[in-house]
Amino acid sequence: MIGIIPEHLDAVEITQDGLAELHVTRNMHERKKMMFDRSDAFIVLPGGLGTLDETFEIMTWAQLSLHKKPIILLNHKGYWSPLLELVENVVREGFASEANASLLQVAETAEEAMDLLKQSEAQTEPSNSELM
Missing domain, CATH: 3.40.50.450 (Rossmann fold)
Structure with a gap:
């Protein structure tokens, strides 16, 4: 499982355990773009x-x-x-x-x-x- 979270939320939310990859983005738009690019x-x-x-x-x-x-x-x-x-x-x-x-x-x-x-x-x- 891949996690993608913007840095401002990474500081306040609990990151899931057991992720194969975790990407911290600069903002929500970058997060949505990365999620789109990695999705079928x-x-x-x-x-x-x-x-x-x-x-x-x-x-x-x-x-x-x-x-x-x-x-x-x-x-x-x-x-x-x-x-x-x-x-x-x-x-x-x-x-x-x-x-x-x-x-x-x-x-x-x-x-x-x-x-x-x-x-x-x-x-x-x-x-x-x-x-x-």
Whole structure:
């Protein structure tokens, strides 16, 4: 497992034990870029505002055709249902297309998320996009 944490959080949060690698970045943007570069797909677990920020940024990058990596919401016990309703409302109100909404795949369990990854594995092309 690889850990990537910005230096300002490294001083106040507990770093996970048992990491194969730990990278301390200068800031959150550098962290997100490093996470993107090292990822083949994204499984979004229940989380807070930082998770929402990362999710919307990776969706925006996909919307802009900067990558085609799968984005899967793990909707454990309906945690992400309000977010999915918001995305549906954005589409309904004409601020995004159905294609934008379809950037997200939804899994109710970890096993279902893994199945979605396996299904998309053959379809996902490696991305060499230079994101800032």
